[in-house]
Amino acid sequence: MKTIRRVLYPFSLLYAAVTGVRNFFYDKGIFKSTAFSLPVIAVGNLSVGGTGKTPQIEYLIRLLSNHNLKLATISRGYKRKTKGMVVATPMHTAADLGDEPFQFYSKFKDLTVIANGNRVEAIQYLLEQPKCPDVVLLDDAMQHRKVKAGFYVMLTAYQDFFYSDLVLPAGNLRESKCGAKRANCIVVTKCPSDLTNIEAERIKNRIKKYAPQIPVYFSAIAYYTYIYNQKDQQLLSDLKADYVLLAGIAKPEPFFKHLKKENTLLLRYPDHHNFTTQDIEDIKQKASGKLIITTEKDYVRLVGKIPQNQLYYLPIQATFLFDESEAFNQQILRYVMPSI
Known part of the structure; x- marks a missing residue:
């Protein structure tokens, strides 16, 4: 470097x-x-x-x-x-x-x-x-x-x-x-x-x-204790460890570090990534029905493309x-x- x-x-x-x-x-x-x-x-x-x-x-x-x-x-x-x-x-x-x-x-x-x-x-x-x-x-x-x-x-x-x-x-x-x-x-x-x-x-x-x-x-950065989608919210501490983390932001490491458990699948995409039809199919296949937790920025690009009961986001505040x-x-x- x-x-x-x-x-x-x-x-x-x-x-x-x-x-x-x-x-x-x-x-x-x-x-x-x-x-x-x-x-x-x-x-x-x-x-x-x-x-x-x-x-x-x-x-x-x-x-x-x-x-x-x-x-x-x-x-x-x-x-x-x-x-x-x-x-x-x-x-x-x-x-x-x-x-x-x-x-x-x-x-x-x-x-x-x-x-x-x-x-x-x-x-x-x-x-x-x-x-x-x-x-x-x-x-x-x-x-x-x-x-x-x-x-x-x-x-x-x-x-x-x-x-x-x-x-x-x-x-x-x-x-x-x-x-x-x-x-x-x-x-x-x-x-x-x-x-x-x-x-x-x-x-x-x-x-x-x-x-x-x-x-x-x-x-x-303060992370919320709940994850959300358009119709539901779940307490993070109640979740089973078997979920998928997805991020298409500039520096996703803190997000992954906050939520990652042993063997958690991490899906990384470029900042402001426009998710294609093929991307969505790949995400669904890799998630294999598991809960997907993403960032709020990614959620607004993914909502409606992944089943609602499967996709959640974790809000943050300064x-x-x-x-x-x-x-x-x-x-x-x-x-x-x-x-x-």
Whole structure:
């Protein structure tokens, strides 16, 4: 791996130079960046996938909904089969919207969900509606600089820190590490629940080399104690060990580790995988009638293709460590509602 990185490193320098010039042009106003009158929160990262954006956005949806704010999310809708702007309705599927937007729409009934790579167009559409949202949440928009968000939540995954990585193609960074300075806060995601204060301070000190004035928070993934489908729920502790685990997400290891028993069959697919008819037949054959537990993202792509009584998903939530939720919440709410 080190040899490959050394070979690719010159290309990473070129990639970093190109993205650096692009950011410079946006910073100086040479490239147009549109700001809007309503609060816009962008959730993103510097790296390619797997940092936990979906549970973080869902955390923000719950937080802001609890303050009676009308919300909209805008996502690119990665690997969706439609083009242009799609405003979610009950007629749409995960194939129309993309798995993450469809998941948002399925879970939060008062949420406006839009799939559109052109975030400027999508926000302008929202502003023209009779019931314009109070807050817009942009999914995976750290590098989408055509919109000037009012608040940036940057995520970096534990043990996959941006400060230890390289720019593409030698590493996984979409831009140089100094891009962290654009964030209003940085959340270290997927931390172990027993993370120590000493380790947290060490991580903060590394981050502050690139973003010295930015608040840093630590979060973990909390797994539900039940698995669900459209009609049923089952307590995990009541399940027999003889089930199948299926995941088509960027980094499925924590999901597998949480549920895996001795001899559990693991079915792995690429991130955002579009399950073909042949895939479904292979899954059914390998599962051989056993219960299939998958992630929530995969469930929205598999529901209706596998017998309902056989397919379940395990929900997750982002939860803050060290009693930091109040500080994070207040930072978000002060931006959205400055008068509080």
